Amino acid sequence: MASLTIDNVKKRYGQTEILKGINISIEAGEFLILVGPSGCGKSTLMNSIAGLEDVSEGRILIGDNDVTYASPKDRDIAMVFQSYALYPNMTVAENISFGLEMRKVPKEERDAEVQRVADMLQIGHLLKRKPAQLSGGQRQRVAMGRALARRPKMYLFDEPLSNLDAKLRVEMRTEIKKLHQKLGTTIVYVTHDQIEAMTLADRIAVMKDGEVQQLGTPQEIYDNPTNLFVAGFMGSPAMNFVPAKVVEQNGTYALELQASKPTVVPFPKPDSLKAYAGKEILLGLRPEMITEPQPHKEGAEFVVTADIDVEVTEPMGADTMVLTRISEAEVNCRCNPAYPVKANETVAMMFDTSKAVAFDKDSGQRIDN
Amino acid sequence: MNNNAAKAGSGATQAGRPARLSLADWMPKIVMAPTAVAAIVCIYGYMIWTAVLSFTNSRMLPSYNFVGFDQYERLFMNDRWLVALSNLGVFGGLFILICLFLGVMLAIFLDQKIRAEGAIRTIYLYPMAISFIVTGTAWKWLLNPTNGIEKMMIELGFEDFRFNWLSDPDMVVYCLVIAAVWQASGFVMALFLAGLRGVDSEMIKAAQLDGAGIITTYRRIILPSLKPVFFSALVILSHIAIKSFDLVAALTNGGPGYSSDLPANFMYAHAFTRSQIGLGAASAMVMLGCVLAILVPYLYSELRGERHE
Ligand SMILES: Nc1ncnc2c1ncn2[C@@H]1O[C@H](COP(=O)(O)OP(=O)(O)O)[C@@H](O)[C@H]1O
Ligand SMILES: [Mg+2]
Numbered sequence: 001m002a003s004l005t006i007d008n009v010k011k012r013y014g015q016t017e018i019l020k021g022i023n024i025s026i027e028a029g030e031f032l033i034l035v036g037p038s039g040c041g042k043s044t045l046m047n048s049i050a051g052l053e054d055v056s057e058g059r060i061l062i063g064d065n066d067v068t069y070a071s072p073k074d075r076d077i078a079m080v081f082q083s084y085a086l087y088p089n090m091t092v093a094e095n096i097s098f099g100l101e102m103r104k105v106p107k108e109e110r111d112a113e114v115q116r117v118a119d120m121l122q123i124g125h126l127l128k129r130k131p132a133q134l135s136g137g138q139r140q141r142v143a144m145g146r147a148l149a150r151r152p153k154m155y156l157f158d159e160p161l162s163n164l165d166a167k168l169r170v171e172m173r174t175e176i177k178k179l180h181q182k183l184g185t186t187i188v189y190v191t192h193d194q195i196e197a198m199t200l201a202d203r204i205a206v207m208k209d210g211e212v213q214q215l216g217t218p219q220e221i222y223d224n225p226t227n228l229f230v231a232g233f234m235g236s237p238a239m240n241f242v243p244a245k246v247v248e249q250n251g252t253y254a255l256e257l258q259a260s261k262p263t264v265v266p267f268p269k270p271d272s273l274k275a276y277a278g279k280e281i282l283l284g285l286r287p288e289m290i291t292e293p294q295p296h297k298e299g300a301e302f303v304v305t306a307d308i309d310v311e312v313t314e315p316m317g318a319d320t321m322v323l324t325r326i327s328e329a330e331v332n333c334r335c336n337p338a339y340p341v342k343a344n345e346t347v348a349m350m351f352d353t354s355k356a357v358a359f360d361k362d363s364g365q366r367i368d369n
Numbered sequence: 370m371n372n373n374a375a376k377a378g379s380g381a382t383q384a385g386r387p388a389r390l391s392l393a394d395w396m397p398k399i400v401m402a403p404t405a406v407a408a409i410v411c412i413y414g415y416m417i418w419t420a421v422l423s424f425t426n427s428r429m430l431p432s433y434n435f436v437g438f439d440q441y442e443r444l445f446m447n448d449r450w451l452v453a454l455s456n457l458g459v460f461g462g463l464f465i466l467i468c469l470f471l472g473v474m475l476a477i478f479l480d481q482k483i484r485a486e487g488a489i490r491t492i493y494l495y496p497m498a499i500s501f502i503v504t505g506t507a508w509k510w511l512l513n514p515t516n517g518i519e520k521m522m523i524e525l526g527f528e529d530f531r532f533n534w535l536s537d538p539d540m541v542v543y544c545l546v547i548a549a550v551w552q553a554s555g556f557v558m559a560l561f562l563a564g565l566r567g568v569d570s571e572m573i574k575a576a577q578l579d580g581a582g583i584i585t586t587y588r589r590i591i592l593p594s595l596k597p598v599f600f601s602a603l604v605i606l607s608h609i610a611i612k613s614f615d616l617v618a619a620l621t622n623g624g625p626g627y628s629s630d631l632p633a634n635f636m637y638a639h640a641f642t643r644s645q646i647g648l649g650a651a652s653a654m655v656m657l658g659c660v661l662a663i664l665v666p667y668l669y670s671e672l673r674g675e676r677h678e
Pocket of ligand 2: 042159
């Protein structure tokens with residue numbers, strides 16, 4: 001177990017800068033998730049942590065050791081790859097024990113370790129098979145077993161579940177979470193799946209174009225995104241971005257939207273809107289904050305009821321998603337299925353802006369922080 | 370599926386334009402027919418004919434006096450045939466081993482992301498584009514004691530340098546090995562380089578993290594995963610070795626004496642220049658047997674592998 005500090009790490013391939021100064025630091029035992037669209041440099045950062053790629057600038061510390069120039073095998077890190085990267089000519093048991101063999105662990109200890117790992121991951125019956133004779137899920141387990149066997153200081157997972165089908169992915173996700181709770185080891189985990197990120201992480205680093213956009217707990221990222229990209233990336237369906245005009249009302253600032261009729265909604269931090277008085281901003285409102293009118297919220301501070309024109313309804317069982325158009329932007333609302341909503345009708349909806357956020361229209365940055 | 374689509378398509382045209390359809394239908398068969406006939410007659414027909422002749426006492430012209438296995442008995446009493454066979458053993462064994470070794474090594478070196486890889490790859494692969502006749506002739510000059518490498522070394526001041534394998538009946542077979550290795554190892558390199566390029570890069574990273582050095586990684590992980598490439602290279606090289614005729618013809622012409630004969634040269638000499646068609650046919654059948662002994666297991670495992678997928 002060890003903490004990890006990534007200090008202003010840059011990586012260039014020729015002229016192109018792939019990592020543009022990454023700063024992340026996590027405590028020992030934390031579960032860090034790197035999330036971001038394909039090609040944003042997640043794997044490059046992982047490979048740099050593992051020592052498989054040299055960094056062009058910056059430092060990497062594991063615990064108190066500067067490992068920036070240490071070779072991969074001296075960093076005491078294990079990695080699980082997207083392709084599983086099992087050795088095809090070796091049996092499962094040999095795959096798991098290869099790292100121990102390279103570290104000159106005696107045969108009996110290796111066998112005991114293989115047995116321990118196999119029991120933990122329930123792959124004891126597969127030990128004599130070759131990787132080609134395993135299913136995708138079984139290969140995934142073996143790849144994890146290989147990482148577990150060495151009891152390293154830190155685990156790196158590079159999109160370990162993205163080759164599994166949806167059901168297996170959810171199962172393995174839970175298992176990885178249990179494993180982390182049991183072992184308490186530091187984990188860095190790459191995914192482009194924001195649900196995986198939300199459910200597993202102690203902390204999430206949202207990346208884009210080789211830069212960390214935001215580092216925070218899942219709830220911080222969800223409630224307090226620092227810019228439009230983070231806000232739009234996390235959450236499904238995504239946060240609604242509604243163009244709204246900042247208006248002065250009763251000595252404070254509020255936002256005017258164009259729902260079925262012009263509607264003014266209050267904003268939790270009105271003073272931050274001062275600089276934008278009379279201009280348009282983007283109001284960020286999660287779908288679950290636009291619901292059918294709920295009597296118990298009636299009259300609360302940041303709650304407004306207004307009519308909307310329904311375009312489409314999508315029943316999902318637990319909720320019904322209602323698609324409408326506010327100030328020309330498509331907006332998702334999350335309703336109770338019992339609320340009678342039909343396409344092309346006008347219905348009343350309750351807007352709860354207590355957790356609403358505001359973004360600059362041009363720069364995409366938060367303006368109410 | 371493709372077939373069905375084609376059938377459905379031609380069915381549709383049948384109603385409209387029957388005359389053109391039948392031509393279109395027959396065309397592939399007509400085009401393929403001469404090739405098919407030629408293949409059946411010239412390859413399998415003559416193969417069977419050779420098999421038949423090997424059981425006759427044919428000499429200058431084919432005859433149909435069947436004598437059972439007499440020709441095979443004569444063949445294995447024939448000293449020249451035994452020399453050819455043992456040459457094949459030495460030549461084939463060394464040729465295959467050295468080619469595999471050099472090819473693997475070259476491929477591994479080229480795989481280290483070196484500069485000018487394309488140019489180097491072409492240089493190594495180029496000999497494969499030359500016929501064995503050219504290779505043989507070129508090496509005949511190079512290995513010639515009076516005006517080849519030996520002369521060059523002597524002119525460079527190494528007065529005692531001797532390299533006269535070409536005229537030494539005990540060593541001449543190694544000259545064949547040198548020339549054949551020069552020609553074929555680049556090809557083996559290309560096979561292995563393609564294999565190495567197909568290796569999952571994440572697997573190599575995993576090995577690095579597991580603490581395996583570069584030599585261990587190749588020895589324990591990468592090369593074992595290239596087993597199918599080894600197998601293909603082995604089959605291709607062994608059938609080159611068994612078929613080798615032109616190299617001997619150009620480089621040594623079987624000499625000195627018949628000390629560098631290979632079975633194919635024996636067969637040619639007896640069937641076509643020494644009026645021993647029966648004996649030549651018998652030797653050809655033995656060579657065919659050798660090739661089949663290598664090819665059949667290979668094809669078997671290939672086809673089984675396909676069904677497995
Ligand atoms: N060896 C390399 N040479 C040049 N560019 C590379 C190399 N490896 C990765 N890249 C580039 O770096 C970017 C980030 O890649 P990667 O880290 O694999 O993204 P991610 O894992 O987030 O999908 C990509 O645009 C990719 O094209
Ligand atoms: Mg990646």
